[in-house]
Amino acid sequence: MQAQTAFESSAASGGSATGLAVRGLALERGGRALFTGLSFSVAPGNGLVLRGANGSGKTSLLRILAGLTRADAGEVVWNGKAWRGGGGDQRAGGLYIGHANALKDELTAAENLAEALAFDGLKIDDEVQELALEQMGLRSRRQVPARRLSQGQKRRIGLARLSLSAKPLWLLDEPTNALDTEGVAIFTRLVQQHLADGGVTCIATHVPLDLSAGELNLGEAP
Numbered sequence: 001m002q003a004q005t006a007f008e009s010s011a012a013s014g015g016s017a018t019g020l021a022v023r024g025l026a027l028e029r030g031g032r033a034l035f036t037g038l039s040f041s042v043a044p045g046n047g048l049v050l051r052g053a054n055g056s057g058k059t060s061l062l063r064i065l066a067g068l069t070r071a072d073a074g075e076v077v078w079n080g081k082a083w084r085g086g087g088g089d090q091r092a093g094g095l096y097i098g099h100a101n102a103l104k105d106e107l108t109a110a111e112n113l114a115e116a117l118a119f120d121g122l123k124i125d126d127e128v129q130e131l132a133l134e135q136m137g138l139r140s141r142r143q144v145p146a147r148r149l150s151q152g153q154k155r156r157i158g159l160a161r162l163s164l165s166a167k168p169l170w171l172l173d174e175p176t177n178a179l180d181t182e183g184v185a186i187f188t189r190l191v192q193q194h195l196a197d198g199g200v201t202c203i204a205t206h207v208p209l210d211l212s213a214g215e216l217n218l219g220e221a222p
Contacts, residue, residue: 018079019043020065020169020200025074027060034060038074040216044168047191047201047213056218058204059099062171065202066096078169095120095167099174101154105147109138109157112146116161124164132160136186151178159183162190170194170201176209184209 021041027034034057042048050058063069065076067083076083078093103112110126113133117124133142136156146154155178162170170191176184188210191201195212203209 019046020202021077022065023075023077025061025064025076026072027057027064027069028072029060035218036073042200042202042214044198044200045195047195047203047211049209049211049213049215050202050204050218051206051215052218058218059173061218062096062098062173062202062204065169066094066171068096093167094169094171095162095165096171097158097161097173097175099177101146101151101158103146103154103157106145108143108145109133109149109153110142113157113160116157117164120161120165120167122164122166128164129160132163133157135163136160137182152180152183155179156183156186159186159190162187162194168199170199170203172201172203174205175203176205176207 019042023039025038026036038061040048050061052058060069064071102116104115107115110129110133113129114126117129130139130142133139136159138153138156138160141149141153146157149157155175158175176187179187184207191203191209191211194201201213203211203213
């Protein structure tokens with residue numbers, strides 16, 4: 001698949017070096033090209049929604065942006081610095097939350113949130129973490145082991161993590177999975193606030209979201 005999006009900022013054309021720019025990315029899996037020559041840019045305060053059928057490369061693209069997967073060709077540029085193959089700087093700049101909840105079943109909701117924030121390099125008071133869980137509707141469930149939480153409640157721990165994140169780049173894979181209408185509304189408000197604060201988001205999803213964001217369709221899987 002050859003792709004050059006119409007959603008461009010000056011970062012990809014040699015102007016301002018701020019924001020996210022993807023230049024000539026290519027990735028092959030199982031002898032099939034997921035994408036080749038993929039280029040786009042997202043300026044601060046803007047979001048990009050990734051669309052496409054299952055297997056079209058949305059998750060792989062997010063993992064490349066997060067430094068978890070190496071592209072076959074091309075580069076990712078964040079605020080003027082090229083990321084080739086990942087590394088500490090790449091992970092420090094972006095927050096990646098995959099489609100799986102990535103929680104430890106034996107830990108409580110509060111403990112899972114604390115562990116995720118520590119992984120993100122954040123030191124946040126317990127009281128602030130408890131408030132974040134309360135705002136996500138988990139006040140009465142914060143001391144409950146994750147194995148006893150519903151899928152939607154597990155997903156809301158991720159929303160609490162988002163609400164406390166200081167990372168400027170959010171890379172989110174199917175973030176509304178298992179969320180009810182209220183949960184989707186909370187998520188939407190978090191993203192809108194992140195963009196208003198000058199952040200950047202790339203979100204892979206199959207569902208419509210009430211966001212002022214560009215869209216990139218990776219096409220149909222063969």
